[in-house]
Amino acid sequence: MEKVLTRNIGENPVPTNMAAYEANGGYQGLKKAMDSMSNSDCLQVISDSNLRGRGGAGFPTGMKWSCVPMGEKCTPGHKYLICNADEMEPGTFKDRLLMEYDPHQLIDGMILSAFTIDADIAYVFIRGEYIVAIERLRSAIKECYEKGYLGDNILGSGYKLDLYVHPSAGRYICGEETALINALEGKRAIPRAKPPFPQVSGLWGRPTIVNNVETLCNIPHIIDKGAKWFMSLGRGEDAGTKMFGASGKVKNPGCWELPMGTPIREIFEDYAGGMQDGLELKGFLPGGGSTDFLLPEHLDLAMDYNVIGKAGSRMGTGTMIILDDQTCPVGMTLNLIKFFAHESCGFCTPCREGLPWTRQVLEDIESGKGVKEDLETLAYQIGYIGAMGNTHCALAPGAMEPLQSALKYFRDDFDRHISGGCCPYHQSGSA
Amino acid sequence: MTELREKNVVRANIIQSDITSHLTAEEIQEIDTELSHVPYKSGAAIDALKIVQSKRGWISDESLRAIAHHLEMSAEDLEGVATFYNLIYRQPVGEKVILLCDSVSCWICGADTIKEKISAKLGIDYGETTHDNRYTLIPVPCLGACDRAPVMMVGDDLHRNIDDKIIDSVFGDLNEDNDSNESRLNSGVKNSSVKNSNSNSEEGQS
Numbered sequence: 001m002e003k004v005l006t007r008n009i010g011e012n013p014v015p016t017n018m019a020a021y022e023a024n025g026g027y028q029g030l031k032k033a034m035d036s037m038s039n040s041d042c043l044q045v046i047s048d049s050n051l052r053g054r055g056g057a058g059f060p061t062g063m064k065w066s067c068v069p070m071g072e073k074c075t076p077g078h079k080y081l082i083c084n085a086d087e088m089e090p091g092t093f094k095d096r097l098l099m100e101y102d103p104h105q106l107i108d109g110m111i112l113s114a115f116t117i118d119a120d121i122a123y124v125f126i127r128g129e130y131i132v133a134i135e136r137l138r139s140a141i142k143e144c145y146e147k148g149y150l151g152d153n154i155l156g157s158g159y160k161l162d163l164y165v166h167p168s169a170g171r172y173i174c175g176e177e178t179a180l181i182n183a184l185e186g187k188r189a190i191p192r193a194k195p196p197f198p199q200v201s202g203l204w205g206r207p208t209i210v211n212n213v214e215t216l217c218n219i220p221h222i223i224d225k226g227a228k229w230f231m232s233l234g235r236g237e238d239a240g241t242k243m244f245g246a247s248g249k250v251k252n253p254g255c256w257e258l259p260m261g262t263p264i265r266e267i268f269e270d271y272a273g274g275m276q277d278g279l280e281l282k283g284f285l286p287g288g289g290s291t292d293f294l295l296p297e298h299l300d301l302a303m304d305y306n307v308i309g310k311a312g313s314r315m316g317t318g319t320m321i322i323l324d325d326q327t328c329p330v331g332m333t334l335n336l337i338k339f340f341a342h343e344s345c346g347f348c349t350p351c352r353e354g355l356p357w358t359r360q361v362l363e364d365i366e367s368g369k370g371v372k373e374d375l376e377t378l379a380y381q382i383g384y385i386g387a388m389g390n391t392h393c394a395l396a397p398g399a400m401e402p403l404q405s406a407l408k409y410f411r412d413d414f415d416r417h418i419s420g421g422c423c424p425y426h427q428s429g430s431a
Numbered sequence: 432m433t434e435l436r437e438k439n440v441v442r443a444n445i446i447q448s449d450i451t452s453h454l455t456a457e458e459i460q461e462i463d464t465e466l467s468h469v470p471y472k473s474g475a476a477i478d479a480l481k482i483v484q485s486k487r488g489w490i491s492d493e494s495l496r497a498i499a500h501h502l503e504m505s506a507e508d509l510e511g512v513a514t515f516y517n518l519i520y521r522q523p524v525g526e527k528v529i530l531l532c533d534s535v536s537c538w539i540c541g542a543d544t545i546k547e548k549i550s551a552k553l554g555i556d557y558g559e560t561t562h563d564n565r566y567t568l569i570p571v572p573c574l575g576a577c578d579r580a581p582v583m584m585v586g587d588d589l590h591r592n593i594d595d596k597i598i599d600s601v602f603g604d605l606n607e608d609n610d611s612n613e614s615r616l617n618s619g620v621k622n623s624s625v626k627n628s629n630s631n632s633e634e635g636q637s
Contacts, residue, residue, distance in 0.1 A: 087575045088572055088573055088575075089573065090534040090535045090536065090572065090573040091534070091535055091536045091573065091577050092573065092575060092577070093575045093576055093577045093578055095575070096575040096576065121468070127575070128481075128518045129518075129530065129571070129574055129575075129584055129589075130575070131587050131589075132589075162468075164468065166478075167481070168477075168516075168518075169477050169480065169481060169516035169517075169518045169519050170516045170517035170518035170519075171515065171516055171517060172572055183477065185469075185474050186469070186473055186474045186475055186476035186477050186478070186512065187476070187512060188511055188512055188515040189515065189516075204470050204474075245577070245578065246578075247536035247539075247540075247577035247578055247580060248536060248539045248540070249539060249540065253577070253578035253579070253580075254578045255578060285535075289534070289535055289573075319577070321535055321536055321539070321577075322539075323539070324539075327539050331538075332535060332538070332539065335533075335534070335535050335538045336535055339533075339534055339535070339572060342572075343572065345515075
């Protein structure tokens with residue numbers, strides 16, 4: 001298989017500097033664009049490539065960019081490109097790898113994306129805990145200024161771009177793009193009402209695009225090699241490759257670049273090595289903490305946005321969290337709900353009050369104090385909190401995804417907690 | 432009336448001069464660098480909090496008021512920002528903050544047990560600081576190293592696949608006397624962060 005995103009990241013990777021990145025074809029797309037492409041040419045290629053956002057929602061990147069007012073349609077002033085490097089979705093560990101070992105690839109992608117929407121200022125909004133990635137990005141940015149890839153008049157094209165790294169001060173909600181913009185403005189990271197969409201009124205009220213790290217890392221390759229080449233990389237209906245991963249009690253947890261549409265079984269068995277000895281697969285979250293559980297019967301599905309969607313879940317970030325048969329599904333769901341309840345920004349009532357309530361009900365069930373009616377309460381909460389439109393943003397509906405699917409697939413386990421008055425998994429000596 | 436007003440003006444000046452002298456020249460310079468790319472001063476609120484915290488370990492009420500004054504915003508507004516973010520500390524913390532991941536992948540791989548062990552070893556629960564002021568223990572959402580769960584950060588260092596051996600090597604043997612503990616911690620831990628994290632992540636990724 002052709003490696004795209006990880007072509008500079010081998011078995012025992014070393015961080016790629018400017019020389020190494022360029023020696024392997026880096027900044028070719030940038031030179032090509034600065035030399036002979038207009039921003040509408042770039043937008044056309046990205047739209048044609050069918051690239052979809054890799055942050056979790058899977059929104060078509062070209063369509064997102066096409067909403068940015070260009071030329072005379074845009075009032076004079078700054079435009080912004082923001083890289084969302086606030087990787088905080090539970091069980092997600094792909095962007096860290098891309099930034100730590102190939103920081104230039106991300107910067108390359110950011111310059112090209114900023115050029116496409118005619119932005120003059122770009123930010124990498126990165127988790128404060130990613131200390132190594134922050135340092136490597138900063139030194140790579142310095143190399144780019146020295147080479148003339150950033151700053152005034154990039155490669156003699158007349159295009160100007162400044163790039164800053166902004167380490168975050170925490171909070172999961174910063175991954176929501178409008179909350180991220182508020183955080184960048186020095187405010188509390190509370191999501192904004194949409195519309196207006198950031199493409200029209202984002203950072204400081206100016207047109208702004210926010211894209212995930214992995215999405216932006218794809219851009220240089222698409223500009224360099226074209227939309228057709230990118231489409232041909234996928235095995236199913238979606239284009240390109242994707243960082244897939246597996247964590248939990250598998251033999252070989254890790255993160256691998258594979259074609260879109262790779263069957264889950266292949267990732268789980270061939271790459272993750274299947275379950276650790278003595279354990280069976282009970283279920284899995286296909287793409288982070290806010291996706292619905294799937295079962296072993298779903299292993300032959302392809303990792304494509306629509307295929308996973310039809311099965312009742314979401315591909316999300318593509319990094320799977322594996323549930324084994326000795327780990328309590330109620331406990332796992334409780335852990336996720338605790339996380340979301342803690343990370344609620346507190347702005348809207350269903351999320352601020354509803355998630356802690358849900359947590360309390362689950363805590364009761366897990367500790368053996370649950371009653372039958374608790375399951376009805378949970379169903380009511382799922383219906384109320386989980387419905388889009390009842391909450392200010394997607395955090396609380398996302399939190400309901402693992403819960404509703406756990407109730408659907410692992411109902412017996414909930415019942416056993418209630419009828420037995422304790423956690424049956426704890427009794428057998430496991431977590 | 433006029434007299435009273437003048438008195439208040441004098442009072443205000445005294446408070447203000449106290450506040451401004453509370454930020455060091457170095458802090459002011461670093462904050463002003465951030466101000467260069469924001470359209471209004473309060474836009475750099477989080478950067479300013481992080482700058483001051485990096486020098487002082489945490490944000491005291493005095494620090495908060497001094498930053499607010501420098502950014503021409505109210506202390507109450509800045510307090511709202513400061514208390515929103517989990518990496519801004521409004522209470523004193525130890526020399527190193529232990530950020531222990533309690534999210535789902537680490538939980539599956541035994542993070543609860545690891546927490547109990549660290550708590551027992553250091554004698555602190557979440558939110559508490561050791562008596563020698565060396566460590567503060569805080570839970571943190573997913574640290575993005577789930578393939579090597581359970582994980583934690585101690586200061587700037589990321590530790591993966593935490594087990595008894597790692598807990599012992601990071602926190603030392605509590606039975607040792609304080610002096611030797613001190614010398615070991617001081618030798619090599621400071622400024623080795625990047626190197627340590629590198630070797631960890633190089634070992635950790637495939």
